[in-house]
Amino acid sequence: MGPLLSPLSRGRYDGCVSQPLGVAVLGSTGSIGRQALDVIRQLPDRFEVVALAAGRNHELLARQIAEFRPRFVAWEGDAAPALATLPDGTQTIGTEEMAIACDVPLIATAGAAGLMPTLAALRAGKPVAIANKEVLVMAGHIVRKAMVDGGGELRPVDSEHSAIWQCLWGEEGHAIRRVLLTASGGAFRDLDEAQLAAVTPEQALNHPTWNMGAKITVDSASLMNKGMETIEAMWLFDVPMEKVEVVLHRESIVHSLVEFSDGSVKAQLGVPDMRLPIQCALAYPERMPTPPAPALDLAKLGTLHFGTPDMARFPCLRLAMEAGREGGTYPAVMAAADEVAVYRFLDGDIRFTDIPIVIDATLRRHTGVADPDLDAVLEADAWARQVAASVATGAHA
Numbered sequence: 001m002g003p004l005l006s007p008l009s010r011g012r013y014d015g016c017v018s019q020p021l022g023v024a025v026l027g028s029t030g031s032i033g034r035q036a037l038d039v040i041r042q043l044p045d046r047f048e049v050v051a052l053a054a055g056r057n058h059e060l061l062a063r064q065i066a067e068f069r070p071r072f073v074a075w076e077g078d079a080a081p082a083l084a085t086l087p088d089g090t091q092t093i094g095t096e097e098m099a100i101a102c103d104v105p106l107i108a109t110a111g112a113a114g115l116m117p118t119l120a121a122l123r124a125g126k127p128v129a130i131a132n133k134e135v136l137v138m139a140g141h142i143v144r145k146a147m148v149d150g151g152g153e154l155r156p157v158d159s160e161h162s163a164i165w166q167c168l169w170g171e172e173g174h175a176i177r178r179v180l181l182t183a184s185g186g187a188f189r190d191l192d193e194a195q196l197a198a199v200t201p202e203q204a205l206n207h208p209t210w211n212m213g214a215k216i217t218v219d220s221a222s223l224m225n226k227g228m229e230t231i232e233a234m235w236l237f238d239v240p241m242e243k244v245e246v247v248l249h250r251e252s253i254v255h256s257l258v259e260f261s262d263g264s265v266k267a268q269l270g271v272p273d274m275r276l277p278i279q280c281a282l283a284y285p286e287r288m289p290t291p292p293a294p295a296l297d298l299a300k301l302g303t304l305h306f307g308t309p310d311m312a313r314f315p316c317l318r319l320a321m322e323a324g325r326e327g328g329t330y331p332a333v334m335a336a337a338d339e340v341a342v343y344r345f346l347d348g349d350i351r352f353t354d355i356p357i358v359i360d361a362t363l364r365r366h367t368g369v370a371d372p373d374l375d376a377v378l379e380a381d382a383w384a385r386q387v388a389a390s391v392a393t394g395a396h397a
């Protein structure tokens with residue numbers, strides 16, 4: 001097991017002793033960001049919002065600023081009438097500085113936006129609560145190096161990785177035989193190939209259990225999200241891809257499992273509610289006195305189901321796992337091609353079943369770079385976006 005965690009030092013940001021813990025929420029207007037603010041709202045004596053960053057939902061960000069009165073804020077785009085007047089004591093700042101000027105940054109942006117703040121915080125020795133999986137998919141080796149060099153730590157927010165993390169508490173030094181990631185199967189788990197080709201963006205955005213942002217909801221339906229999570233697990237827990245497996249579990253109650261060298265399997269269970277892993281990541285190593293979500297009632301549930309994912313109907317899972325095994329720049333290319341394809345699908349330009357075709361064609365055209373530095377990763381990302389866009393246009397024609 002790699003050096004994932006170290007005991008938390010808490011209580012200090014920007015030179016001031018802070019009690020409660022100062023949290024910077026990057027991506028505060030998104031699904032994870034809003035749920036994180038819910039957690040913080042319910043525990044005002046434990047957590048305080050010291051910084052908020054968002055993209056283009058300036059109206060919601062303005063309301064959040066008025067409620068939480070953070071010291072630092074950031075947003076995308078220059079002209080933001082809703083943000084023309086900030087409260088006294090609130091100033092704008094870059095997201096990298098923000099990630100350092102707090103006790104714990106929560107990286108809840110989507111896509112590549114969370115990469116630089118994550119690196120900055122880890123290099124500064126901060127614990128980072130990370131939801132933004134694309135960061136680990138595209139540059140996991142760079143993120144790990146920043147963590148080891150800077151003495152920071154990564155605290156998973158994704159429910160599956162939070163489950164694995166919790167299964168590993170107290171297991172330091174014990175060999176992992178397998179990491180078993182559970183997958184609900186997404187909105188289209190029961191459709192055949194012909195039905196999959198005909199699904200609409202509206203249908204794809206209707207996830208059976210989780211309420212998430214648009215990109216991750218489509219990724220869940222294609223199982224690309226689960227594929228990315230296998231790569232995320234590899235980097236977070238320092239296990240080879242060969243030891244990471246996916247198990248279908250439609251109820252989303254068992255969030256993931258770890259099998260140890262002696263065959264013993266540990267699992268973490270809970271209702272599907274992201275506030276629980278968010279709270280865990282912020283509060284570590286403590287457990288908070290109150291649950292943020294309703295209690296789990298196993299007797300009421302009665303039965304839990306498990307199965308094997310169908311890689312033929314859901315090729316995105318296979319493509320992601322292959323890219324993870326290949327390593328180098330392949331995961332970054334895969335993630336960038338997926339992002340392009342998903343947004344083209346959401347815009348109605350390509351079919352749902354064209355998403356893996358665009359990713360596969362982009363990966364096949366790529367000549368990988370082994371052990372890439374950050375520039376090589378960003379170059380591969382930009383290259384893949386261009387190629388995927390032209391492949392998607394071809395698929396549409």
Ligand SMILES: NC(=O)c1ccc[n+]([C@@H]2O[C@H](COP(=O)([O-])OP(=O)(O)OC[C@H]3O[C@@H](n4cnc5c(N)ncnc54)[C@H](OP(=O)(O)O)[C@@H]3O)[C@@H](O)[C@H]2O)c1
Pocket residue numbers: 026027028029030031032033053054055056057058075076095108109110111113131132133134157158159210211212213214215216274
């Ligand atoms: N949602 C879930 O249940 C879930 C579970 C596990 C992991 N994750 C991962 O968590 C991440 C966030 O997911 P989500 O569902 O919360 O996505 P989302 O709802 O699309 O939210 C994304 C957030 O990032 C903000 N953003 C975009 N560009 C930004 C920039 N340059 N600087 C600062 N903020 C920026 C967006 O702002 P605007 O809205 O203002 O444009 C929004 O607040 C993803 O990587 C996802 O894979 C999500």
